[in-house]
Amino acid sequence: xxxxxxxxxxxxxxxxxxxxxxxxxxxxxxxxxxxxxxxxxxxxxxxxxxxxxxxxxxxxxxxxxxxxxxxxxxxxxxxxxxxxxxxxxxxxxxxxxxxxxxxxxxxxxxxxxxxxxxxxxxxxxxxxxxxxxxxxxxxxxxxxxxxxxxxxxxxxxxxxxxxxxxxxxxxxxxxxxxxxxxxxxxxxxxxxxxxxxxxxxxxxxxxxxxxxxxxxxxxxxxxxxxxxxxxxxxxxxxxxxxxxxxxxxxxxxxxxxxxxxxxxxxxxxxxxxxxxxxxxxxxxxxxxxxxxxxxxxxxxxxxxxxxxxxxxxxxxxxxxxxxxxxxxxxxxxxxxxxxxxxxxxxx
Amino acid sequence: xxxxxxxxxxxxxxxxxxxxxxxxxxxxxxxxxxxxxxxxxxxxxxxxxxxxxxxxxxxxxxxxxxxxxxxxxxxxxxxxxxxxxxxxxxxxxxxxxxxxxxxxxxxxxxxxxxxxxxxxxxxxxxxxxxxxxxxxxxxxxxxxxxxxxxxxxxxxxxxxxxxxxxxxxxxxxxxxxxxxxxxxxxxxxxxxxxxxxxxxxxxxxxxxxxxxxxxxxxxxxxxxxxxxxxxxxxxxxxxxxxxxxxxxxxxxxxxxxxxxxxxxxxxxxxxxxxxxxxxxxxxxxxxxxxxxxxxxxxxxxxxxxxxxxxxxxxxxxxxxxxxxxxxxxxxxxxxxxxxxxxxxxxx
DNA sequence: AACCTGGATGTTAGCGGTAACGTTAGCGCT
DNA sequence: AGCGCTAACGTTACCGCTAACATCCAGGTT
Numbered sequence: 103x104x105x106x107x108x109x110x111x112x113x114x115x116x117x118x119x120x121x122x123x124x125x126x127x128x129x130x131x132x133x134x135x136x137x138x139x140x141x142x143x144x145x146x147x148x149x150x151x152x153x154x155x156x157x158x159x160x161x162x163x164x165x166x167x168x169x170x171x172x173x174x175x176x177x178x179x180x181x182x183x184x185x186x187x188x189x190x191x192x193x194x195x196x197x198x199x200x201x202x203x204x205x206x207x208x209x210x211x212x213x214x215x216x217x218x219x220x221x222x223x224x225x226x227x228x229x230x231x232x233x234x235x236x237x238x239x240x241x242x243x244x245x246x247x248x249x250x251x252x253x254x255x256x257x258x259x260x261x262x263x264x265x266x267x268x269x270x271x272x273x274x275x276x277x278x279x280x281x282x283x284x285x286x287x288x289x290x291x292x293x294x295x296x297x298x299x300x301x302x303x304x305x306x307x308x309x310x311x312x313x314x315x316x317x318x319x320x321x322x323x324x325x326x327x328x329x330x331x332x333x334x335x336x337x338x339x340x341x342x343x344x345x346x347x348x349x350x351x352x353x354x355x356x357x358x359x360x361x362x363x364x365x366x367x368x369x370x371x372x373x374x375x376x377x378x379x380x381x382x383x384x385x386x387x388x389x390x391x392x393x394x395x396x397x398x399x400x401x402x403x404x405x406x407x408x409x410x411x412x413x414x415x416x417x418x419x420x421x422x423x424x425x426x427x428x429x430x431x432x433x434x435x436x437x438x439x440x441x442x443x444x445x446x447x448x449x
Numbered sequence: 450x451x452x453x454x455x456x457x458x459x460x461x462x463x464x465x466x467x468x469x470x471x472x473x474x475x476x477x478x479x480x481x482x483x484x485x486x487x488x489x490x491x492x493x494x495x496x497x498x499x500x501x502x503x504x505x506x507x508x509x510x511x512x513x514x515x516x517x518x519x520x521x522x523x524x525x526x527x528x529x530x531x532x533x534x535x536x537x538x539x540x541x542x543x544x545x546x547x548x549x550x551x552x553x554x555x556x557x558x559x560x561x562x563x564x565x566x567x568x569x570x571x572x573x574x575x576x577x578x579x580x581x582x583x584x585x586x587x588x589x590x591x592x593x594x595x596x597x598x599x600x601x602x603x604x605x606x607x608x609x610x611x612x613x614x615x616x617x618x619x620x621x622x623x624x625x626x627x628x629x630x631x632x633x634x635x636x637x638x639x640x641x642x643x644x645x646x647x648x649x650x651x652x653x654x655x656x657x658x659x660x661x662x663x664x665x666x667x668x669x670x671x672x673x674x675x676x677x678x679x680x681x682x683x684x685x686x687x688x689x690x691x692x693x694x695x696x697x698x699x700x701x702x703x704x705x706x707x708x709x710x711x712x713x714x715x716x717x718x719x720x721x722x723x724x725x726x727x728x729x730x731x732x733x734x735x736x737x738x739x740x741x742x743x744x745x746x747x748x749x750x751x752x753x754x755x756x757x758x759x760x761x762x763x764x765x766x767x768x769x770x771x772x773x774x775x776x777x778x779x780x781x782x783x784x785x786x787x788x789x790x791x792x793x794x795x796x
Numbered sequence: 797a798a799c800c801t802g803g804a805t806g807t808t809a810g811c812g813g814t815a816a817c818g819t820t821a822g823c824g825c826t
Numbered sequence: 827a828g829c830g831c832t833a834a835c836g837t838t839a840c841c842g843c844t845a846a847c848a849t850c851c852a853g854g855t856t
Contacts, residue, residue: 113598116842127806132844140804157596162573163514164842167811172510174553174574182538188530195529195556204570206553209542223551226509227521249504251460342747370744377749397717397744400689402724463812474836479814487834511812514841799855806849811842819836825829 115156123152135160166228175231175423176224177207178217184340186365186393186412187235190257193416194233201424203230212299212336214240221246231255231423237262237303253426255419259304260436267426269419269437273304276408276441277311280390281362283406284449285319289360289388292316293325295348295372297364298339300328305364308392312362325358327351329368345371346378359388360449366391366398366407373401373448388449404446411439462503470499482507513575522578522770523571524554525564531687533712533740533759534582537604540763541580548771550577559646559683561587568593578602578770584609584650600773602766606651607783614773616766616784620651623755623788624658627737628709630753631796632666636707636735639663640672642695642719644711645686647675652711655739659709672705674698676715692718693725706735707796713738713745713754720748720795735796750794758786 117131124131126145133141134149141149152158166172177194179187191207198205206224210216218240224232225246231253234243237260247254247265254266259273284292294312297305309326316323329348330339338344345368352358363369369391373383381387383403391398394409418437425432464478471478473492480488481496488496499505513519524541526534538554545552553571557563565587571579572593578600581590584607594601594612601613606620631639641659644652656673663670676695677686686694692715699705710716716738720730728734730750738745741756765784772779 114842118842128842129807129844130805133805136844142804145804157592159569159572159593159597161514161575161842163510163519163575164811165844167508167510167514167813168842168844170811170844182529182542183535188535191529192556204553204555204574206551208551209539222506225506227551228508228510245504246506250506342744346747371747374747374749396689400693400718400721402721461812465812475812476814476837477835480835483814489834492834508812511841512814514843515812515814517814517841797856801852801854803852804850806847808847809845811844814839814841816839817837820834822833823831825831826827 114161115153115158117158117160119156120149120153120158123156124149170228172228172230173202174204174206174227174229175233175420176221176227176229177205177233178220178224179207179209179235180212182207182209186395186410187258189412190416190419193413193418194420195416197417197420198424201420203420203424212302214238214243218242218246225250225252230427233257233419233423234265237264237268238301239265253423255423257415257419259307260438261303261307264436267419267422267432267435267437269415269422269439270304271410271415271439271441273307274311274314276392276410277308277362278315279311279443280392280406280408281312281315282319283443283445284360284362284388284390285315285321287388287449289449290321291325291356291358292321292360292362293327293352293355293358295345295352295361295363295368296326296328297368298328298330298344299336308364325352325355327355340365341367342371342374344368345373346375348372349375361387361389363389363391366393366395366405369405369407369448370397370401373405383448390449394444398444398446403448406446406449407444409442409444411441415439461508462500462505464505464507466503467496467500467505470503471496517575519575519577520549521551521553521574521576522580522767523568523574523576524552524580525567525571526554526556526582527559529554529556533742533757534605536759537763537766540760540765541767542763544764544767545771548767550767550771559649561585561590565589565593572597572599577774580604580766580770581612584611584615585648586612600770602770604762604766606654607785608650608654611783614766614769614779614782614784616762616769616786617651618757618762618786618788620654621658621661623739623757624655624709625662626658626790627739627753627755628659628662629666630790630792631707631709631735631737632662632668634735634796636796637668638672638703638705639668639707639709640674640699640702640705642692642699642708642710642715643673643675644715645675645677645691646683655711672699672702674702687712688714689718689721691715692720693722695719696722708734708736710736710738713740713742713752716752716754716795717744717748720752730795737796741791745791745793753793753796754791756789756791758788762786 121128121131208220210220233255237256256268258270260268260270313323329344349372391405391407394407398405398407468475468478555567557567580602584603603615607615607617660670676691696719738752738754741754745752745754
């Protein structure tokens with residue numbers, strides 16, 4: 103055994119070094135750093151002191167390899183730019199930190215192929231669990247997850263077949279509620295500006311919920327636009343600019359007195375475009391969003407919207423994941439964190 | 450050697466399993482999955498086929514332990530909610546992906562203690578490099594980094610003593626430029642709404658640059674407020690609401706014709722508050738921001754601001770880190786990605 | 797005195813890969 | 827034929843840690 107830590111390939115002090123310096127066995131050092139209780143206070147002190155002196159930092163790669171647990175989870179999100187899921191990531195981060203887990207995060211746009219690649223890349227590092235966004239995945243992803251047997255939580259949707267667990271809310275109901283809110287206020291010609299990325303269940307559900315409510319009230323349900331623009335990445339259309347374009351498209355389609363948007367960003371864009379066109383909100387045009395981003399409360403006259411509980415959702419997702427990892431029983435594999443309608447000046 | 454993969458503790462097929470199935474040695478399988486060239490095409494095919502059949506996914510924990518390299522880097526950011534550094538994260542992510550690196554990310558608020566804890570947590574996983582935000586760190590952090598000998602890039606600031614490398618821009622110059630822009634437009638009583646988190650070099654530099662320009666022009670440089678609010682987390686004050694509060698404070702301080710803000714979020718908040726107070730922008734009040742977030746271009750009448758090149762900065766940071774990790778020579782340890790003044794309707 | 801107990805510590809055998817070096821066979825060259 | 831050379835593969839010795847089991851010893855029981 104090499105006695106000189108400087109001669110080690112890694113350059114790091116190892117548990118052996120600490121053990122030797124403290125005059126105890128390797129295993130005792132391991133116990134100290136794992137906070138295992140079966141070490142006397144005196145020994146623990148001595149080991150920690152020597153560890154500190156040698157600048158010892160435990161190597162989790164080795165520990166994980168030996169123990170088969172990594173205390174790490176992987177998170178797959180569409181985008182890191184989106185402040186929408188930033189809250190949910192924050193919720194996960196806070197919950198995970200509390201339980202001494204770390205996480206890796208990868209953004210995959212809205213591509214199922216990239217998602218599959220990300221999942222495989224994660225699995226190579228043998229995480230203890232995974233969080234995926236949405237409930238639509240490629241066959242390859244399903245195969246990898248099946249093969250891994252890893253705990254998985256899907257977030258933001260509870261619609262669709264689930265892999266394992268999910269945290270989210272009923273997008274269909276939320277879409278219906280916000281539509282009924284406008285209907286109750288007496289608006290009749292109500293348009294809908296959709297999220298410009300096709301095939302996402304949560305946005306489909308929002309739209310269908312809203313349109314169903316319109317139909318039920320005997321109102322036209324065909325004033326729907328999706329402000330996609332060839333020049334932009336799909337994601338860039340899900341934004342202020344997209345909302346502005348959406349309003350323009352809607353006004354071309356015919357007379358519109360109110361606009362429902364699949365996202366607050368779109369709704370804010372609509373308000374800006376209305377300002378530019380000299381339309382008063384809500385007098386000439388009522389606007390409602392989805393998400394209750396910070397700006398919704400701040401922009402005059404206040405944006406009526408659906409508040410999603412992203413932070414709580416993230417926390418719930420992490421909590422379920424940890425419970426499953428640590429073998430604790432789960433009350434239910436799906437956690438509905440709900441939503442709430444926030445009525446402000448815009449509608 | 451256990452021949453039954455199902456009996457393995459991990460449940461995963463290993464290289465040995467693949468080697469046995471393909472009738473080659475362990476080392477050949479390793480070479481195939483590392484894309485090492487010294488394997489014949491026929492053998493490679495056979496190994497990959499067997500690997501696929503067995504659902505083999507290489508265990509990087511083991512590989513990293515043996516090789517001493519992890520192909521992973523750690524990123525420390527103040528907040529994940531801030532879309533400001535979301536761009537820079539995206540830049541890093543894209544650059545890292547290209548070079549087959551993964552990253553872990555941790556948010557630490559503006560606490561130097563949490564930062565130190567995050568750095569240690571990263572080091573336990575033996576990353577190949579680290580990215581830190583800002584150039585102010587605790588002694589503990591410095592000690593850990595010195596001991597690790599890891600490549601480190603600091604981002605968003607180039608002011609202050611550097612650990613190793615940095616990517617950012619001259620905040621002092623940018624602050625001066627935006628102030629001079631307002632001065633050139635004839636505004637005299639110019640207020641400054643600061644970032645409500647004390648002790649961050651980049652915001653100090655922005656403010657000092659701006660105030661220096663005001664003094665140089667013989668204008669009052671004491672109309673400075675920091676919209677901190679006891680009820681909020683510091684971070685929550687760095688936002689629309691903070692901007693609204695800042696304008697209120699500024700107007701109490703005296704007559705103000707123009708407002709410089711340390712962040713676009715604050716500036717947008719100022720515009721909203723001006724709207725609520727019936728003040729026209731820019732006729733009654735000119736406003737300038739910092740960051741050029743998407744909303745700056747969309748909000749009427751357009752926000753004059755400093756565009757920071759977050760994405761390029763993130764890319765540059767990752768690029769430098771990888772160069773250092775892979776032993777390629779670096780042209781310079783500090784990369785200045787610059788900034789640009791964007792003049793719109795608000796000032 | 798012999799026995800049991802249980803907390804504190806040590807020993808052994810891996811976890812699943814990779815680096816470094818060793819071996820083999822086929823080929824061209826003198 | 828004998829030699830060296832190289833591509834293609836195999837062997838061995840770890841990387842730094844933990845699970846599982848073994849050991850030791852003080853103190854209480856019977």
